[in-house]
Amino acid sequence: MLSEAASGEALLRRAETRRRWSLAMPALIVISLFSILPLAVMVVYSFLTPGTYGNVEWQFSLDGWFSVIFERDLFDDTLGLADAHLSILGRSALLALATTALTMVFGLPTAWFIATRPVASRAYWMFLITVPFWTNLLVRTIAIQEVIRADGTINRLLLGLGVIDAPIQMMFTNGAVLLGMTYVYLPLMVLPVYAAIEKFDFRLAEAAYDLHASRFYCLRRVIFPLIRPGVIAGSILVFIPALGAYVTPRLMGGGRAMMWGNLIDLQFGQGRNWPLGAALSVSLTLLVMIALVLSVRRFAGGGRADG
Amino acid sequence: MAERKFSVRHVPGAAPIAIVTFIALYAPIVILIANAFNAGPVIGRWEGFSLRWFASAMQNEAFRNAALNSLIVAMLAALFSTLLAVMAALAITRGRRLKGEGGIFVVLNQPLLVPEIVLAIALMIVLAQIKQATGYHGLAYMIVAHSTFCIPFAFMPIRARLEGMDLTLETAAMDLYAGRFYTFRRVTLPLLAPGILAGFMLAFVVSLDNVVVSSFVKSPGQETLPTYLMGELRRNLSSEIYAISALLLFASVTVVAASWLITRRKP
Amino acid sequence: MLEIKSLSKTFGAGVAAYHALRSVDVTVEDGEFFTLLGPSGCGKTTLLRLIAGFEQPTGGQLVLDGQDIAAIPPSRRPVNTVFQSYALFPHMTVAQNVAFGLEARGTPARDVAARVEEVLQLVQMDHLRDRKSAALSGGQQQRVALARALAPRPRILLLDEPLSALDLKLRKEMQAELKRLQREMGLTFIFVTHDQDEALTMSDRIAVMEGGRLQQVAAPRDLYDHPANRFVAGFIGETNLLPGEAGNGQLRLAGLAPAPIAEAGAESGAVTVMIRPEHVVVGQEAANAVHTSGRVDELIFFGTDTHVKLSLPGGGSLTARTQNSLHSGTHLTEGQTVPLSLPYEALRILPDEAAHAV
Numbered sequence: 001m002l003s004e005a006a007s008g009e010a011l012l013r014r015a016e017t018r019r020r021w022s023l024a025m026p027a028l029i030v031i032s033l034f035s036i037l038p039l040a041v042m043v044v045y046s047f048l049t050p051g052t053y054g055n056v057e058w059q060f061s062l063d064g065w066f067s068v069i070f071e072r073d074l075f076d077d078t079l080g081l082a083d084a085h086l087s088i089l090g091r092s093a094l095l096a097l098a099t100t101a102l103t104m105v106f107g108l109p110t111a112w113f114i115a116t117r118p119v120a121s122r123a124y125w126m127f128l129i130t131v132p133f134w135t136n137l138l139v140r141t142i143a144i145q146e147v148i149r150a151d152g153t154i155n156r157l158l159l160g161l162g163v164i165d166a167p168i169q170m171m172f173t174n175g176a177v178l179l180g181m182t183y184v185y186l187p188l189m190v191l192p193v194y195a196a197i198e199k200f201d202f203r204l205a206e207a208a209y210d211l212h213a214s215r216f217y218c219l220r221r222v223i224f225p226l227i228r229p230g231v232i233a234g235s236i237l238v239f240i241p242a243l244g245a246y247v248t249p250r251l252m253g254g255g256r257a258m259m260w261g262n263l264i265d266l267q268f269g270q271g272r273n274w275p276l277g278a279a280l281s282v283s284l285t286l287l288v289m290i291a292l293v294l295s296v297r298r299f300a301g302g303g304r305a306d307g
Numbered sequence: 308m309a310e311r312k313f314s315v316r317h318v319p320g321a322a323p324i325a326i327v328t329f330i331a332l333y334a335p336i337v338i339l340i341a342n343a344f345n346a347g348p349v350i351g352r353w354e355g356f357s358l359r360w361f362a363s364a365m366q367n368e369a370f371r372n373a374a375l376n377s378l379i380v381a382m383l384a385a386l387f388s389t390l391l392a393v394m395a396a397l398a399i400t401r402g403r404r405l406k407g408e409g410g411i412f413v414v415l416n417q418p419l420l421v422p423e424i425v426l427a428i429a430l431m432i433v434l435a436q437i438k439q440a441t442g443y444h445g446l447a448y449m450i451v452a453h454s455t456f457c458i459p460f461a462f463m464p465i466r467a468r469l470e471g472m473d474l475t476l477e478t479a480a481m482d483l484y485a486g487r488f489y490t491f492r493r494v495t496l497p498l499l500a501p502g503i504l505a506g507f508m509l510a511f512v513v514s515l516d517n518v519v520v521s522s523f524v525k526s527p528g529q530e531t532l533p534t535y536l537m538g539e540l541r542r543n544l545s546s547e548i549y550a551i552s553a554l555l556l557f558a559s560v561t562v563v564a565a566s567w568l569i570t571r572r573k574p
Numbered sequence: 575m576l577e578i579k580s581l582s583k584t585f586g587a588g589v590a591a592y593h594a595l596r597s598v599d600v601t602v603e604d605g606e607f608f609t610l611l612g613p614s615g616c617g618k619t620t621l622l623r624l625i626a627g628f629e630q631p632t633g634g635q636l637v638l639d640g641q642d643i644a645a646i647p648p649s650r651r652p653v654n655t656v657f658q659s660y661a662l663f664p665h666m667t668v669a670q671n672v673a674f675g676l677e678a679r680g681t682p683a684r685d686v687a688a689r690v691e692e693v694l695q696l697v698q699m700d701h702l703r704d705r706k707s708a709a710l711s712g713g714q715q716q717r718v719a720l721a722r723a724l725a726p727r728p729r730i731l732l733l734d735e736p737l738s739a740l741d742l743k744l745r746k747e748m749q750a751e752l753k754r755l756q757r758e759m760g761l762t763f764i765f766v767t768h769d770q771d772e773a774l775t776m777s778d779r780i781a782v783m784e785g786g787r788l789q790q791v792a793a794p795r796d797l798y799d800h801p802a803n804r805f806v807a808g809f810i811g812e813t814n815l816l817p818g819e820a821g822n823g824q825l826r827l828a829g830l831a832p833a834p835i836a837e838a839g840a841e842s843g844a845v846t847v848m849i850r851p852e853h854v855v856v857g858q859e860a861a862n863a864v865h866t867s868g869r870v871d872e873l874i875f876f877g878t879d880t881h882v883k884l885s886l887p888g889g890g891s892l893t894a895r896t897q898n899s900l901h902s903g904t905h906l907t908e909g910q911t912v913p914l915s916l917p918y919e920a921l922r923i924l925p926d927e928a929a930h931a932v
Contacts, residue, residue, distance in 0.1 A: 024398035024411050027391035027458055034455040035418045038429030106328045113325030116316040134563040136516040138533050139552040143335035156351050244422025246519050261424040268428050281425040479661035481648045483675030497665045
């Protein structure tokens with residue numbers, strides 16, 4: 001009797017588990033086929049030999065990975081660092097970091113400002129942040145491009161005022177890409193930071209002031225540690241797409257201020273070196289994932305340290 | 308408001324920076340929209356209000372085709388991804404912790420973890436093989452690709468809604484003689500509806516806005532609005548481009564505003 | 575008639591196994607207001623969920639009117655539950671909530687409307703039938719939850735701490751109302767609570783639970799006057815426990831004259847003796863009582879009565895409760911030593927706990 005009822009329950013539970021797995025299955029299959037499998041193909045391609053007209057030949061080779069970092073001199077066959085690539089990769093990392101820093105500079109005060117509005121109006125301020133977030137990235141890039149391009153708003157204004165005689169060339173520079181990415185990714189910083197500040201219990205700040213903390217001391221010792229998870233989340237959300245950005249650097253940086261994503265595109269297009277492109281893709285993906293894992297781990301660790 | 312009173316919420320400098328940020332965020336958009344409504348032929352030289360660039364876009368067949376493609380892809384991709392996301396979210400949130408739940412979670416969010424350009428080119432490689440094998444070059448590739456990366460977006464609001472939902476409501480329904488399907492139809496689904504709608508709309512917007520995956524997955528001659536814009540941008544900048552950009556902007560804002568209003572309404 | 579036969583429920587297995595219910599045997603009669611009382615974690619909610627069908631027993635039987643219902647899923651069991659959180663469907667109106675169970679069973683629409691009306695009148699909520707359930711006050715939600723569970727005419731109504739979310743005044747009102755409804759309908763109620771006052775005032779019989787076991791099943795008065803063990807004595811009402819020795823029909827409290835008590839029986843040995851505070855006579859030497867004296871340590875005023883904390887000459891302590899009537903004879907002051915009487919009939923011998931220790 002006893003074991004019968006128990007095994008009946010076990011059967012029920014097993015059926016339930018099977019039912020739930022089969023519910024999740026379609027989504028898992030679609031993602032496996034059209035996101036994970038292509039990525040696996042990319043990994044395989046990075047170990048093959050480039051075809052003459054693009055594509056690959058099914059012959060194992062480490063050249064793709066090799067040429068991420070090194071290049072063979074055309075004339076004397078000596079090895080040298082692939083300066084062209086490395087400078088692009090380095091620029092990508094620096095621009096992504098700078099974008100994260102700039103979005104913090106503007107995003108943190110903005111999030112603070114919104115979170116300290118009266119409850120009723122907060123939603124409207126947040127709406128103003130979410131609208132750009134959900135509008136087309138391409139359209140927003142076109143909008144910021146219009147402001148700084150040679151015939152754009154700023155140059156017309158300065159020319160009209162007689163401040164300058166010839167348009168300032170702002171497009172196709174690192175600065176243009178940085179401006180564009182900061183503009184485009186700013187909402188990604190504000191959203192999580194706002195969520196963190198909104199949850200912050202301001203009585204804690206009152207307690208800090210009551211214990212003779214200065215404004216800065218309170219900010220540093222009480223407020224920042226408690227909203228740090230939000231700031232870290234925002235940094236991940238900005239850094240990761242910025243590192244792999246494609247559209248914004250392409251429009252704002254052109255061929256002169258290329259980033260990692262554009263270099264990958266180049267290898268699959270004019271460069272006709274698919275294995276190199278694949279190796280660059282895989283390394284970018286790995287870097288993004290490592291950044292993610294590290295920050296998640298730090299985020300969890302930080303949370304524990306703060307109690 | 309008492310201006311000079313001490314407040315723990317006041318941080319010097321936050322408000323001015325925030326205002327600057329809001330202006331910087333919206334000024335370019337306002338300039339772009341203004342350019343779209345400019346009567347004159349030269350960008351930036353205001354000659355009065357006009358809808359002529361919208362009219363000229365409407366007469367442009369390439370634009371109309373791209374717009375139609377965008378709508379079809381976004382509609383179907385949002386539909387499929389929402390359906391899959393609802394099922395997956397139900398699997399994760401209803402009942403005891405599922406063994407392997409963390410794994411399901413990672414897979415569902417995987418498209419978000421891969422740089423878009425990498426996913427786009429990887430899909431291009433794989434789908435090119437299928438295109439060659441089948442000879443079919445239609446929109447289905449784009450729909451499948453968009454459905455895939457829309458799943459995590461549709462999943463987010465649906466899961467949030469389900470997790471906020473009291474499990475005892477379903478227990479109560481069972482107690483009142485409702486079978487599993489009746490409970491789902493009369494209790495779970497109506498309560499979940501706002502989440503599903505929000506998920507659908509976000510997926511729709513994400514698909515509508517996508518440019519990178521679309522440009523690599525599309526077959527020759529096939530365009531969506533963003534890929535069409537990208538192509539036109541390479542040729543020359545015209546007021547018509549701004550008109551089309553403004554249209555895309557309005558479409559996204561409408562959908563987002565609608566979803567915002569829906570999710571704000573508490574059950 | 576619901577017969578619960580050696581019902582047990584274990585969560586998990588092996589070392590991690592948690593025995594929520596250990597072989598419970600009890601029969602609930604038709605038309606009875608039956609209360610499961612105990613501290614949190616005692617197994618009372620598990621027992622209720624087993625009866626409702628939300629959990630499967632790991633052993634034993636649940637027999638309703640001669641039929642074993644353990645295998646029937648909750649959606650077909652003729653019992654309905656009033657949930658602690660009410661679990662009203664927030665997207666439905668009051669009337670739609672109440673109609674839910676009837677519609678789920680496929681009752682014809684005309685009958686549904688009539689029954690909904692009838693039940694809503696019963697709980698005096700008919701004027702709010704089109705209100706969304708989220709827009710109701712706590713007391714109103716409570717009534718709707720009750721109406722919804724009553725609508726399908728269950729054989730047994732299960733109530734899972736339904737009053738715990740209400741404030742004191744509303745709770746008292748609802749207690750009276752629930753009791754009235756139950757009596758009028760002649761329906762079997764199984765009521766779960768951790769509040770002993772609630773249990774004592776409402777129930778026909780109370781099952782006191784602890785550690786997944788039934789400690790005692792009895793009418794409120796019997797439970798109070800004749801607790802089966804130390805746990806029940808301590809859980810129901812306040813009590814004094816004193817060490818003593820029993821044997822040959824005599825009970826001897828440490829250092830005091832023996833009391834002739836039939837219960838003391840023939841067996842001899844150490845026992846625990848219970849006396850309720852209100853039975854201790856303070857300030858006089860009553861007849862048929864054990865006499866001693868005590869020093870007043872503390873007086874706590876409770877309105878209708880005063881609690882007197884006393885220390886006994888032998889070193890023990892005792893609490894007495896004296897009525898604050900208009901003409902209270904004695905005026906006690908702290909520090910004073912007063913005569914005490916422990917009437918023979920108020921002394922109860924509790925079985926040796928060592929045998930029951932977990």
